[in-house]
Amino acid sequence: xxxxxxxxxxxxxLDRSNVDTDAIIPKQFLKSIHRTGFGPNLFDEWRYRDxxxxxxxxxxxxxxHDFVLNQPRYQDARILLTRTxxxxxxxxxxxxxxLADFGFRVLIAPSFADIFYNNCSKNxxxxxxxxxxxxxxxxxxxWEQPGYTLTVDLPAQTVTTPDGTRYGFEIDPHRKHMxxxxxxxxxxxxxxxxxxxxxxxxxxxxxxxLFSDVEAS
Amino acid sequence: xxxxxxYDKLWDAHVVRDNGDGTALLxxxxxxxxxxxxxxxxxxxxxxxxxxxxxDANLAVVDHNVPTTGRANGIADPISALQVDTLSRxxxxxxxxxxxxxxRRQGIVHIIxxxxxxxxxxxxxxxxxxxxxxxxxxxxxxxxxxxxxVEHALATQTVVQARSRRMLIRVDGQxxxxxxxxxxxxxxxxxxxxxxxxxxxxxxxxxxxxSLPMSGRMTICNMSIEAGxxxxxxxxxxxxxxxxRGRPYAPSDAMWxxxxxxxxxxxxxxxxxxxxxxxxDAAEIKPQVSWGTSPEMVVSxxxxxxxxxxxxxxxxxxxxxxxxxxxxxxxxxxxxxxxxEKIFIGSxxxxxxEDLRAAARILRGKRLARGIREAMVVPGSGLVKWxxxxxxxxxxxxxxxxxxxxxxxxxxxGMNPDRLSPGERCASTSNxxxxxxxxxxxxxxLVSPEMAAAVAVAGHFVDVRExxx
Numbered sequence: 017x018x019x020x021x022x023x024x025x026x027x028x029x030l031d032r033s034n035v036d037t038d039a040i041i042p043k044q045f046l047k048s049i050h051r052t053g054f055g056p057n058l059f060d061e062w063r064y065r066d067x068x069x070x071x072x073x074x075x076x077x078x079x080x081h082d083f084v085l086n087q088p089r090y091q092d093a094r095i096l097l098t099r100t101x102x103x104x105x106x107x108x109x110x111x112x113x114x115l116a117d118f119g120f121r122v123l124i125a126p127s128f129a130d131i132f133y134n135n136c137s138k139n140x141x142x143x144x145x146x147x148x149x150x151x152x153x154x155x156x157x158x159w160e161q162p163g164y165t166l167t168v169d170l171p172a173q174t175v176t177t178p179d180g181t182r183y184g185f186e187i188d189p190h191r192k193h194m195x196x197x198x199x200x201x202x203x204x205x206x207x208x209x210x211x212x213x214x215x216x217x218x219x220x221x222x223x224x225x226l227f228s229d230v231e232a233s
Numbered sequence: 234x235x236x237x238x239x240y241d242k243l244w245d246a247h248v249v250r251d252n253g254d255g256t257a258l259l260x261x262x263x264x265x266x267x268x269x270x271x272x273x274x275x276x277x278x279x280x281x282x283x284x285x286x287x288x289d290a291n292l293a294v295v296d297h298n299v300p301t302t303g304r305a306n307g308i309a310d311p312i313s314a315l316q317v318d319t320l321s322r323x324x325x326x327x328x329x330x331x332x333x334x335x336x337r338r339q340g341i342v343h344i345i346x347x348x349x350x351x352x353x354x355x356x357x358x359x360x361x362x363x364x365x366x367x368x369x370x371x372x373x374x375x376x377x378x379x380x381x382x383v384e385h386a387l388a389t390q391t392v393v394q395a396r397s398r399r400m401l402i403r404v405d406g407q408x409x410x411x412x413x414x415x416x417x418x419x420x421x422x423x424x425x426x427x428x429x430x431x432x433x434x435x436x437x438x439x440x441x442x443x444s445l446p447m448s449g450r451m452t453i454c455n456m457s458i459e460a461g462x463x464x465x466x467x468x469x470x471x472x473x474x475x476x477x478r479g480r481p482y483a484p485s486d487a488m489w490x491x492x493x494x495x496x497x498x499x500x501x502x503x504x505x506x507x508x509x510x511x512x513x514d515a516a517e518i519k520p521q522v523s524w525g526t527s528p529e530m531v532v533s534x535x536x537x538x539x540x541x542x543x544x545x546x547x548x549x550x551x552x553x554x555x556x557x558x559x560x561x562x563x564x565x566x567x568x569x570x571x572x573x574e575k576i577f578i579g580s581x582x583x584x585x586x587e588d589l590r591a592a593a594r595i596l597r598g599k600r601l602a603r604g605i606r607e608a609m610v611v612p613g614s615g616l617v618k619w620x621x622x623x624x625x626x627x628x629x630x631x632x633x634x635x636x637x638x639x640x641x642x643x644x645x646x647g648m649n650p651d652r653l654s655p656g657e658r659c660a661s662t663s664n665x666x667x668x669x670x671x672x673x674x675x676x677x678x679l680v681s682p683e684m685a686a687a688v689a690v691a692g693h694f695v696d697v698r699e700x701x702x
Contacts (some may be wrong), residue, residue, distance in 0.1 A: 031548075031551075032551075032552065032555070033548050033549070033552055034427055034428075034527050034552065036527075036665075036667045038646075038665070038667045038668070038669060038670050039667065039668060039669070042669055042673070043646050043647060043648045043670075044648070046269050046297075046648060047269075047298065047310075047312040047313055047315075047316050047648065048312075048316075049272035049273065049276070049315065049316055049319050050272075050273065050276075051273045051276075051380075061668065061669045061673055067673045070312050071312065099548055100428060100548075101427060101428040101431070101461070104427055104428070104461065105363065105458075105665060105667060106362075106363050106646075106665075107270065107361060107362055107363040107365075107377040107378060107379055108269075108270065108379075109270065109273075109361075109379035109380040109381060112379075127428060127431065129428070129431065129461065130431055130432065130461070130462075130463045131363055131376075131377055131378065131379060131458075131463060134378075134379060134382070135379035135380075135381065135382075138379065138381035138382070139381070188254070188255045188256070188395060189254040189255060190252060190254040190255060190256040190393070190395075193254070200281075201381070201385060201393060202277075202281070202283070202384065202385050202388045202389060203281075205258060205385065205388075205389045205391060205393065206283075206388070206389060208249070208250055208258065209389075211249055211250045211258070212249050212258070212260070212286075212389060212390060212391060215249040215260055216260075216390075219260070222495075223355065223492070223495065224488065224491070225484035225488045225489075225491065225492045226262050226353075226356065228484070228488070
């Protein structure tokens with residue numbers, strides 16, 4: 017995973033609360049057996065005027081010009097600014113894959129849904145929570161100033177605006193470490209393989225029925 | 234020091250190691266695998282040349298993508314077919330038991346786990362699907378995970394987790410006739426909101442929950458995620474034990490006695506403390522219908538479509554307006570005046586045999602109302618379908634004008650050909666009324682199986698209790 021330390025980028029404002037993962041990447045694209053290529057279908061139903069199909073070339077599809085990500089000023093956005101409970105619903109990791117494939121590295125909202133939040137940080141995306149009032153002021157600045165950028169410093173846990181205003185944010189140490197170092201979590205866990213085996217050995221005595229081999233009846 | 238909650242007991246029993254940074258390595262007793270969220274996980278194992286940690290902890294089934302008619306002819310959509318074949322190939326390569334398309338035990342992953350006894354009290358259960366919370370009804374710690382975590386569980390038999398806060402949702406008293414587990418859960422979500430449970434492990438308790446059979450408890454726990462909670466659970470009691478007894482994967486003989494003794498400890502201690510307690514009075518809950526595009530947008534069937542003008546919060550007001558526009562509804566419209574064109578009875582929320590019996594009871598001897606263009610029943614598993622046919626329920630549905638389908642996720646999310654067309658309005662027993670969930674532009678109203686059957690007969694939303702008089 018690509019380490020994530022400092023991201024400076026254009027901010028795209030998605031002014032909706034409770035954005036669900038069905039909206040982030042609709043179901044028909046979940047048929048893919050790959051991790052990549054979801055970017056053109058990010059927010060597919062909002063972004064295009066027709067119904068998208070997997071494997072389709074999206075370059076000549078009719079765009080919904082009212083949708084924020086279709087506005088030229090947000091084309092190179094790397095930071096998505098949005099509202100409460102972003103990423104609710106399905107556990108599909110295709111949602112962060114699509115966001116990452118589009119180019120987003122940081123998401124800013126007052127709150128995120130749990131599973132989505134976890135999935136993001138395993139894909140080099142930082143979901144960052146700020147208080148509602150701060151998010152509101154960032155929305156206003158983004159709307160008013162074309163090309164509005166923010167600088168996110170993960171090691172320092174700060175978000176800095178162009179005028180130098182700095183906001184701190186909280187993140188749990190585990191997630192921060194994994195993101196900053198770009199670590200492979202499975203590799204890290206397997207360093208403790210002996211402890212997993214020891215746990216299994218102990219549990220075999222306590223709950224032996226959980227360790228009898230599963231046979232198809 | 235107070236007593237332990239059920240969640241704490243389950244958590245403590247599964248900690249392999251404390252990572253010292255607010256997270257722990259949690260052992261996984263059972264991983265359920267389906268075709269949509271697993272291909273990239275197996276691919277990841279192969280790329281890193283990592284073996285599967287423990288074959289027998291996994292059980293796989295195809296459900297999301299499968300057709301519900303004409304199965305013997307295979308899957309027409311080549312992309313769906315490739316995904317289904319990929320699961321079979323992966324299961325063969327790694328030796329994982331899979332219930333394939335033509336296996337009579339095939340069905341929705343959250344129906345077949347409990348049905349087979351493959352998910353049990355006291356287990357940690359994970360699956361790359363947010364409705365994994367269903368299995369918490371057995372007194373298990375069950376939660377949905379993403380594909381990276383699926384791969385992590387396949388490779389290490391663990392997941393990295395931070396401990397959740399604990400919430401007790403207590404539903405006191407008894408619900409009136411015609412008020413189901415689905416109505417109780419929709420009322421809970423309406424009360425605490427779709428983010429109300431975020432960061433919490435929820436335990437459901439109180440007389441109304443204790444009185445529910447396992448099917449109803451599963452409906453409740455299933456929709457925990459619609460309230461924002463990754464997991465929901467119900468303490469073990471006689472109902473739980475009797476449900477598990479004799480199932481194919483359940484322990485037997487002396488092992489059963491040992492398991493039962495342990496399972497009976499899986500209740501929150503009397504003096505256990507919760508971080509948040511929410512209470513509802515079951516007697517006040519009426520049959521529920523969702524009106525909007527989030528499960529929290531729900532009212533009683535005798536209510537009206539709410540008016541955004543009454544909502545003080547600006548962002549929420551905008552959300553309501555957008556939902557009304559999408560749903561094609563006007564504030565103040567009585568829910569009774571809304572006329573769906575399609576009926577869907579199915580999904581991991583409401584496709585167990587008890588759900589089908591309840592719907593059939595309303596439909597017996599009646600016909601679809603004019604204006605209902607399509608109505609389908611999709612049983613939760615091949616075994617549920619078989620059982621229903623033994624009881625003659627299939628005849629009741631067919632005589633009423635319903636289609637009687639094969640098991641799968643079907644129109645709950647429309648990955649297979651079962652979906653709504655733009656603008657179509659559906660009374661659905663599923664769990665999500667998001668924009669486009671059941672098909673691009675489709676309009677979903679979440680209801681109980683009884684209420685779906687009542688709409689089918691009346692042609693508009695109606696209090697099921699009137700039909701039963």
